[in-house]
Amino acid sequence: MTYSDRLKVFLGPDETLDNFLRPLRRLDGLHRYSVNMTRLAVPMRPTDISPAISSAPGRNYLQCTGAADALAIELRVTIGSTARQFVVGLPGDRIGVPGLDMPVPAGVPAPVIYPDEVFTAEQAAEIFTAYFETGAVQPYLQLRETVM
Numbered sequence: 001m002t003y004s005d006r007l008k009v010f011l012g013p014d015e016t017l018d019n020f021l022r023p024l025r026r027l028d029g030l031h032r033y034s035v036n037m038t039r040l041a042v043p044m045r046p047t048d049i050s051p052a053i054s055s056a057p058g059r060n061y062l063q064c065t066g067a068a069d070a071l072a073i074e075l076r077v078t079i080g081s082t083a084r085q086f087v088v089g090l091p092g093d094r095i096g097v098p099g100l101d102m103p104v105p106a107g108v109p110a111p112v113i114y115p116d117e118v119f120t121a122e123q124a125a126e127i128f129t130a131y132f133e134t135g136a137v138q139p140y141l142q143l144r145e146t147v148m
Helices: 017-025 051-055 121-134
Strands: 034-038 061-067 070-079 082-089 142-146
Touching: 017 121, 034 121, 061 121, 070 121
Parallel strands: none
Antiparallel strands: 034 061, 061 070, 070 082, 082 142
């Protein structure tokens, strides 16, 4: 996991919902504004993770941006050699164009979203936990493809 493009933490097999909730509750949209969880291509021990592996962006990830009470969640999946990016949302119809900007520092990329694509830290922790355990988001969530 990478926090606000700075601190990197490697997760082990015994992570719980609270391990995800604590850092998500600390997001303030200014100094702490994002969490990115990249899945390694193959499981490995932290001692085997080289600086090159650690600094390389992952092909598949789940990330959120914003503040603890207003988070946008994005999912990136690679199928074959094609990467696809999605905004995660609750089920429902999307009418018109998305219009909500997330609270992040100037110059930090964040998706423009619909109201039902905004999550709290508690909701995001459940989504991160499911992704950590299964490599996917829960099937009740809706994915809206975006341009990368």
